[in-house]
Amino acid sequence: MGWRIVSWSIWALGFALALLIPLFGNPMMIDITFRICSLVVLAVSWNVMASAGLISLGHSAFFGLGAYAAILTANLAGAPFWLTLLVAIGAGAVLGSALALITGRLRGIYFAITTLAVSEGLRVIAVMLPDMTGGAKGAYLAAKSFPGVTAINLGMGVAAVGTCLIAWTISRSRYHYAFRAMRANEHASQMLGIYPLKYRVAITAISGSLASLAGGVEVWHGGYLDPALAFDLHITITSQIAPILGGLYTLSGPVLGAIATILLGDATRIGLGHIQGASLLVFGMVLVVCVLYLPQGIRGGLSDVFRRRSVTCASHVSLAKSADVARP
């Protein structure tokens, strides 16, 4: 019982920081919080999809689509901040559910390749339609009403908290078991009476709309967008590194991972900044090391520490581990 209270208070503290730092922090803290919140949204969104056995190698597709949806509605229709974000969320949900419907029975590696192709395909489209998107030269945000920097920073904080709450709601609902069954074995889950397509569409729509929301807020924050920035491979990479580093298929894993990824990126930039490419080299090595030696991530490492404290907890962890290993 004690651990539950501790974990609740850590979550509450994290939420409070995400919402209060944009209002009262100094510029450096605001900047770091903004980037962490952005990555939290992306990482949790990636993890929600991965929890249902859908590996995304193209999360930048959702991010970029959301960013373009926001900048286009702001520039062409003069829509205010909150409305462009709603449009971004809608666009991400449409792309996500379309992806789920189109890929139908494709699983695993085929789904991953399709997401990769969608992301690269959208980038080509954005480059080739310069009248609408500004093409490779990019476009500047020219909004009629600018909500102010604090509102945008706060917006990302709210997005991060909201994303965590959505992931929590999913993990508490009975759908959670359906997603887990689909991840373990989709054929077997059909035997249990789960209709995978329904869950697949729902989860990709939720995940896609969250990642698009991050893109939408980012474009208001940066004020500029071009196809290389919107569909950057870097976004895809960091949104999968964070959950893996933190702990796959868990609630707190992606959040811990996002914080660690941003801090690690900043540390390499400060320490090895004079070497171009050092930070992504470190990310690549983190990916390899995590897959080989730390498959449960930081969270798994922490629960290993707790496991020594209580025997009941240990049996739970080892059960969870054997369930994960047993997957074909």
Next chain:
Amino acid sequence: MDLIPQAFSDAVLLAGLYTLMAVGLSLGFGVIRIINFAQGEMIMLGAYGAFWLFTLFGIDPLISLPLLVVAGFALGWVIFGGFVVKVLDAPHINQILLTFGLGLAIQHIAIILWTGNARSTQPTYATSSFLIGDVLVVHGRLVAFLVAVVMVVALIAWLRWSETGLATRAVAENRGAATLMGIDVRKIYALSFGVSCALSVATGVVVSFILTITPFMGFPMLVKAIAIVILGGLGSIAGTVIGAIVLAFAETFASYYVPEGSGWAEGIAFILIIGILILSPRGIRGQAVETN
């Protein structure tokens, strides 16, 4: 002037190159059932190998080719033994993320070692050309085509007539049965991973005098190779050849006949990937590769 013969010849030469580019990926997937997302980086390393040997020692890419192919095989063997072997029975997500991470690391080691500047190898035949009727043929592209044909034919001959080649095909067809026949599956895996990397390095050597060389060149080529392999059907060499021909012709004719076509041509690979996966996930000639 009629453009069709010119477009046709360009497409054929490109198809040869695309076949070489995709055949390594096809072999690796067909045998080990892992898509190696670091394959594009092998192409990049091959191109840099050819560039440095040419620039520092004046060795023609065609002479350094055998040397670099052996080095590529050795590198593939090491990567398999050091990393890939550990995720052979792991979930797909681990395999994808591991090779993705390896590719990322190799790419950025290349940036640190050689900077992100664009370079190119310039042997005399790279830019010289000759005319057949109205059709302009660049020597470099013809050389690339011939190298590709020789290497792909050698691969097919190896798979068809050598004992290890037959064993490789047996493993690709049925891993369990091959084990029962006394084939060392791990060794065949390492071998085909090495050969697959060697073929990608050869692709890199060949493109070193056709395209500009940068540390980022591998990833777009990987995506194209994936499109070709999916189009042809995973694990079929003949299918890979057909896939390469389809992609090469589609891209070449799009860039000749569609306004701003060379920009749109870059997107054809992605449209093909999505289209084929929707219509017929087994591709044109693929065997049944059902993954869970």
